[in-house]
Ligand code: HEM
């Protein structure tokens with residue numbers, strides 16, 4: 001085995017010399033390059049999704065008012081006189097949600113960090129299959145292009161919400177966005193699923209088979225555990241979304257009736273009978289719920305690593321952390337119908353899902369408490385990465401708590417599909433995962449680009465972002481508890497919602513502020529790639545293997561033999577040691593206990 | 596003006612970027628400082644800022660809680676709604692407590708244990724006792740929440756109406772709601788989506804309207820066929836017409852099947868269909884039979900703490916007992932224009948944001964009086980056919996009797 005990988009490495013080194021631009025930067029099969037490709041694509045997608053959210057926040061903050069900028073970007077058709085069109089409003093919300101969830105926080109987050117860290121932290125020369133890995137990126141790229149392109153079609157992008165429930169999404173006559181826009185959405189997502197499966201399978205195989213000598217499963221950094229569980233969730237749940245999408249395509253084009261029955265729309269009684277939209281909801285959420293963990297687990301993994309390193313203290317309860325990851329992973333498959341308490345399914349089924357859903361709160365609580373205990377009596381260094389990880393714990397707790405309300409079917413009757421839900425998932429999934437992603441970028445930037453990001457700008461970015469984040473999503477809880485439904489173009493048609501208007505203005509102002517603050521990050525990121533301070537090999541004094549590789553990227557990661565691992569990755573401030581960190585490659589001294 | 600602002604924003608942005616670049620250059624220059632070496636001052640400051648942030652967050656929360664009291668929904672206007680509110684408040688107490696404590700600990704530890712070169716972190720890998728404690732405590736709290744929550748849920752979702760429950764049908768379509776009352780016989784008449792026409796938006800079937808509907812469909816088919824025969828049409832248009840004829844034929848078959856089934860469809864004659872606003876009596880159980888014509892809608896009654904999706908192809912149910920009349924509620928919220936509202940809470944198309952209907956909760960007498968003023972289904976159909984002027988219910992009864 002070892003011999004093979006060695007041979008592999010020297011063969012790579014061979015390649016290195018005569019590598020062309022295309023094979024190095026475009027169709028690269030090197031995991032580090034692919035990771036960077038994922039990251040840059042995700043950043044571009046995030047900018048687009050964020051701009052869309054600012055556009056519709058303008059409408060929500062100042063309904064019916066004219067904004068030159070809307071007209072500038074959306075044109076006379078979708079923003080005549082600068083006033084956002086109602087159909088376009090729904091398209092923007094839908095594409096915003098789709099891009100954020102799938103392209104930024106699934107493809108982007110896992111794609112970047114699984115690719116970068118799995119081989120580096122387990123001590124492998126590359127992914128199990130570099131070719132599939134490359135394919136995974138290019139599928140991701142193509143699906144991104146299609147999704148963005150769908151914003152420009154004549155009849156508008158998909159606009160039934162990111163969940164695209166039929167019949168709304170199945171019938172072109174139901175809304176303009178359900179025509180070509182919806183077809184493109186389905187095509188894009190199908191390709192995305194392929195990308196995700198290729199990636200996930202690769203991650204699983206790599207983690208199981210290519211760990212270096214001494215890297216037992218119980219010595220893996222928690223990042224790797226998180227990516228591992230995430231990949232398993234993806235492999236088990238995305239195919240179900242694929243099936244759901246396929247049936248939807250058939251209902252749209254072949255006249256089948258999986259989801260349609262007894263429909264009279266636009267003056268026509270349609271043919272299909274016998275289908276049920278509830279079937280779609282089951283299939284969708286069988287992916288949809290694991291999906292939110294696919295989004296959040298990698299972020300939690302990153303936080304585990306960053307919190308421990310910068311507290312100069314082992315992560316508290318390593319085994320409990322793995323256990324809770326496994327528990328969350330398992331439970332996430334049996335909670336999907338908590339999105340459907342009032343869908344018309346049997347209420348008894350609801351009772352079962354209340355139970356399983358609240359169970360999942362237990363491992364989540366364990367994780368939160370363990371993070372906080374990790375900080376306790378630490379010696380904390382506030383790098384920008386560390387600040388983002390701390391903020392992640394805060395939003396994970398805050399958002400997790402409101403989940404208790406939504407998990408309780410009785411209370412969900414009242415707040416289902418209101419802004420309370422929007423607030424909940426943005427805090428627990430949106431903010432937490434985005435913070436995790438920022439944390440990862442700041443922390444591993446030296447590994448990715450061999451240079452440092454500027455910490456002053458990092459601080460400015462952090463503070464504006466965290467203030468903006470809470471400023472946007474905290475007040476939304478109140479809007480929701482006041483009964484305001486989501487996906488509404490405006491609230492001015494109901495006297496009962498007059499009171500939320502000032503909150504909507506506050507939210508929109510914070511959103512605009514937060515959006516501008518991302519400019520600081522973008523500047524820092526791109527400028528540092530070229531002009532940043534040259535990085536040293538192990539800037540954060542970290543224990544994990546990726547910091548034993550040279551700063552300059554080489555194929556095969558380690559110039560000589562692969563490193564051998566003797567201990568877990570969290571020996572920070574171990575008593576009896578001179579330094580406050582002991583890399584995994586340092587053998588145990590004779591009288592030393594592992595941990 | 597707008598243009599000017601735009602230019603201003605652009606200029607500001609440029610200045611912003613220039614400033615950022617300057618900060619960048621400057622901070623890199625200072626004594627060849629390494630980026631990864633966070634100065635003790637920066638560490639202290641960020642630790643303190645975290646604690647301040649936490650306190651500001653709490654203050655923001657409390658400010659919102661106090662200043663936006665009045666936007667929250669008024670007291671629940673239904674029997675089960677009061678229980679929902681009690682359960683909700685119980686949950687809030689737990690959530691607020693945990694929110695404050697955990698966030699405080701997080702930010703306080705961050706502040707307290709900021710880096711100090713003289714100190715070494717406490718090597719603490721795990722502690723089984725602690726971990727057991729925070730597995731067990733959440734488990735107990737959650738068990739209480741689950742048991743309490745499920746008890747209420749089971750009560751609410753027993754959708755069988757009681758003996759004297761009022762059965763009404765609630766029907767959503769893009770983009771309005773329609774309500775149907777069962778009339779004197781307390782039975783809602785049959786319906787089918789192939790029966791839907793302009794004057795019969797819910798597709799209600801009656802003995803009288805079946806022949807008319809058959810004729811209508813036959814005429815339409817005939818007309819389309821004539822179109823095909825008499826005109827030379829482009830292929831695509833011809834295909835379209837042929838497809839339409841096919842659909843109409845299949846509909847016709849269904850309608851004819853109803854007619855030939857020999858069933859009695861008279862239960863719908865006294866049904867009452869209303870739009871715009873509907874009335875329900877106070878202190879009587881109302882059982883909604885919820886349906887949709889086209890896409891999924893959601894019948895959301897925020898004041899009654901009630902919600903259920905309207906799904907095409909099936910009937911869903913929700914029942915509640917209103918406990919406060921519209922008049923009393925107007926006094927309670929001190930707003931003479933207050934109305935209970937039914938909203939649509941599942942995105943259903945471009946006008947989703949304005950798919951509403953007023954609900955008036957009456958005393959029993961007022962409700963009966965209002966009902967008497969409404970036209971029955973048979974009368975609507977009759978007046979439709981005979982183009983009769985608007986008539987009251989009593990007269991309608993006479994007309995029907997004459998027939
Ligand atoms: C600049 C920051 C952001 C702002 C201001 C923002 C704001 C909003 C708003 C106002 C909605 C509309 C809610 C509705 O009408 O239903 C929405 C929808 C959504 N957002 Fe965000 N959001 C932001 C970032 C994110 C992030 C980071 C995520 C990642 C999870 C995300 C995921 C979603 C999803 C899934 C939806 C639902 C779309 C739908 O209704 O189909 N957003 N966002």
Ligand SMILES: [Cu+2]
Nearest residue numbers: 288289336339
């Ligand atoms: Cu879920």
Ligand SMILES: [Cu+2]
Nearest residue numbers: 892939943950
């Ligand atoms: Cu609707």
